[in-house]
Amino acid sequence: MGEFELIRKFFQRPVRRSPLGVGDDCALLAPAPGMQLAVSSDMLVEGRHFFADVNPQLLGHKALAVNLSDLAACGARPLAFTLALSLPRADAAWCQAFSDGLFALAAQHDCELVGGDTTQGPLNLCITVFGEVPTGQALLRSGAQVGDDIWVSGTLGDARLALDALLRQHALPPAVLAQARQRLEQPTPRLALGQALRGIASSCLDVSDGLLGDLGHILDASGVGACIDANITRGLLHARRHPLMAALATTRIDACTLAGGDDYELCFTAPASAQTAVREAAQQSATPVTCIGRIEAQRGVRVIAPGGQQLPLRFAAFDHFA
The missing domain is CATH 3.30.1330.10 (PurM-like, N-terminal domain)
Structure with missing residues (x-):
């Protein structure tokens, strides 16, 4: 042929x-x-x-x-x-x-x-x-403002969990691996949500190389910083909800949700006054969204654990040439 x-x-x-x-x-x-x-x-x-x-x-x-x-x-x-x-x-x-x-x-x-x-x-x-x-309504990375909420769509970290298992860095129960692997190999582009967020979100990007690294692009473009609630992000790992995954170490969960790539979910910011509008956009597009933190004036990202202590940022986003 x-x-x-x-x-x-x-x-x-x-x-x-x-x-x-x-x-x-x-x-x-x-x-x-x-x-x-x-x-x-x-x-x-x-x-x-x-x-x-x-x-x-x-x-x-x-x-x-x-x-x-x-x-x-x-x-x-x-x-x-x-x-x-x-x-x-x-x-x-x-x-x-x-x-x-x-x-x-x-x-x-x-x-x-x-x-x-x-x-x-x-x-x-x-x-x-x-x-x-x-014209003039495109969502950009450069509009985040101090006080804005930080949101993500869907779940985070399952693609990374599957990749690590396929690379034999850890073992997963077959049912969990099948579910997580689907997230790795069949991501869902959040087109309806992105269009519904026009005029609501102050900044937006998709999470392809890891939440912290990709959120960092918004922070750099907007000249701001962020505070993230680790207790909330840990709950976004869908595989964690499986009974056989209850003992999954928090370090593994954080590595997947904060630095795992291939999620292709949207990370976006919006004024705190727009929470109702954000949830209506999510409902309209049939896409779950979760508020995971806020934009701050202090540059950089702070990740706060359930006890109130700041986690050391030892998780690096994916970089082809790093």
Whole structure:
């Protein structure tokens, strides 16, 4: 099977938003009047971002999900995406499963594949996603104010817990590992919540490299600091609620919830007066949210344990080149 047959068979679909799509040299996109384009790219590399034996259908889902999560973080609605795909060989079964996972999530969010590239080489996936957001309403990292509440969506740390287990750093009961692994391999982009938070959240980003590290980007961009309640963040590890995980050490829980990557939840700030609006946005988008702390004037992050003492910040966020 050649390159162009592979594209036609697995990745060429009719497009509506672009008069030119897969098969032309460029896709043409135009935002609606009063809208701005939101654009983001992410790359997934075998051995770095996923295991070689990963289910290709799940990989197709995750490749697009991590990009859609960036759109969620700025409050944008998805429009289209491009896919650059490096494959060791043209394996029809692998391509079918991968494209099934990719297009299932794309259809769920009405996001069309409008172009890209394929080449032979080590397995490597790069997606560029395009969305639109009303002019001046995009959620940014730079708007957090002293006194704002700090919120996160969903749960935190289960993806890291699964990764550590798969790397044999600790053992998990099979049922817990299966549940946690789903969070690692099938993240949920919080698009509905991001759009519902426009005009409410003062800053926002998605948690991809660990809560403390990613929250630090908001703090740096906004020129503020933060205080986090460890008792609340520890409760966000979903696996901890399983009866067989009751004895899980707090150091392990903190490592997962405070520094675990691959959660793809939203971390955002909002004025304390907006708590009702935040909860209404959460209800409207069917997305649970939790207030985990507050923004302070003192720079840096303080994590406070249940006894009131400050935890030493020995957890580092993921960094490809650290």
